[in-house]
Amino acid sequence: MSHNPQPVSSGFQGLGISPRLLEVLEQIKFTQPTPIQRQSIPAGLEGKDIIGIAQTGTGKTLAFGIPMVQRLGLMPGAQGLVLLPTRELALQVGETLQKIGRSSGLKTAVLIGGASMFMQVQALRRGPHVIIATPGRLADHLKQGNVRLNNVKIAVLDEADRMLDIGFAVQIQQILGLISRERQIMLFSATIPQEIMRIAANHMKLPIRIEVAPSGTAASKVEQEIYMVNREVKIQLLEKILSDYKGIILVFCRTKHSAKKIAATVRQMGHKAAEIHSNRSLAQRREALDGFKSGKYRVLVATDIAARGIDVSGIEVVINFDLPENSEDYVHRIGRTGRAGYSGRAISFATPDQRNDVRSIERLIRKALPIKTILPELPPRRVALNVSRDDDRGFRTPDRGFRSRGKSRPGFRRSR
Secondary structure, eight states: OOOOOOOOOSSSTTSOOOHHHHHHHHHTTOOSOOHHHHHHHHHHHTTOOEEEEOOTTSOHHHHHHHHHHHHHTTSTTOEEEEEOSSHHHHHHHHHHHHHHHGGGTOOEEEEOTTSOHHHHHHHHHTOOSEEEEOHHHHHHHHHTTSOOOTTEEEEEEETHHHHHHTTOHHHHHHHHHHSOSSOEEEEEESOOOHHHHHHHHHHOSSOEEEESSOTTOOOTTEEEEEEEOOGGGHHHHHHHHHHHOOSEEEEEOSOHHHHHHHHHHHHHTTOOEEEESTTSOHHHHHHHHHHHHHTSOSEEEEOGGGTTTOOOTTEEEEEESSOOSSHHHHHHHHTTSSOTTOOEEEEEEEOGGGHHHHHHHHHHHTSOOOEEOSOOOOOOOOOOOOOOHHHHHHTTSOOOOOOOSSSOOSSOOOOO
């Protein structure tokens, strides 16, 4: 029997999106769907459970946001829930959902640590269509009786692997146990470890696996290189790179105290720099990120709490001043450059005793990385900034987010 193939749509038409949303997408200049969007949106609109695997910077927010906004418009009284690992990512998703849903009256509530509980309670009392939250802060609201999740018909776990990395597995299981039994769950990330597959098996119904890149694949348009360098000359090499490249640059390090010291040193070099880490308040982190986006700051120094939450176009170079603790975080860090089809560069510093870490990254990304052992001509060594004993001790302590003082509470952990 002959089969006449349907013409392939060149834009968002043909994916099942409503005319109203298509008009909104055109107004905000979203004209071509990314591969993860093209494959996920039709299945999402049909109400199917989805496991979406795609590199960072490939448009996962619209891949779940469009189906969520459109389907909620057809289900009076139903709510959507989006869980994310960091405050920055939650704010970013909230902004995107508002862009596509504002004209149809979409109300959202963003529940994150570091922001006013009172204002969040007020937003919840207004009956939001979508709750966007970090698991720790949502758990706080649940314990205080500020929110119920029995009307949640669509739930999204965004960057689920990162949420598990930072210790939110218990909260995620509890939260998914509270939402409606008749629900759709969409799970998106760049890596899918086994623990996520266990969550899928326990809470999802015959999920469709959509994989536009193998789990752990690094952004294809990012040129990567590693300098094998002794720790004491890292700052000189950083200064050399900042002088060689003229665009905006994102620097990742392991600890909050390193971030503070590096940002101060970069300012001494004559560059405008800001820092993002868990010792900064939410207002300070937002100001740093907004300043980086606007060009107020040329260099942003960040710990891994920012690896998934920075959506800034045009980052020329990502520098891994320190290699990440987890190889998977390397993929997310370098995914901050080379976004939306643009090319980028990732330069990593590895000390001679980190060769095994380099090999772990290469195994994950299935690619050998060019390793440079001969350094360029470096500028004179700078005098190290004075650091207190507390800073010096903390310099070796990974930045894992906020810790409550006093006795730890079982079950729930504070959001980052």
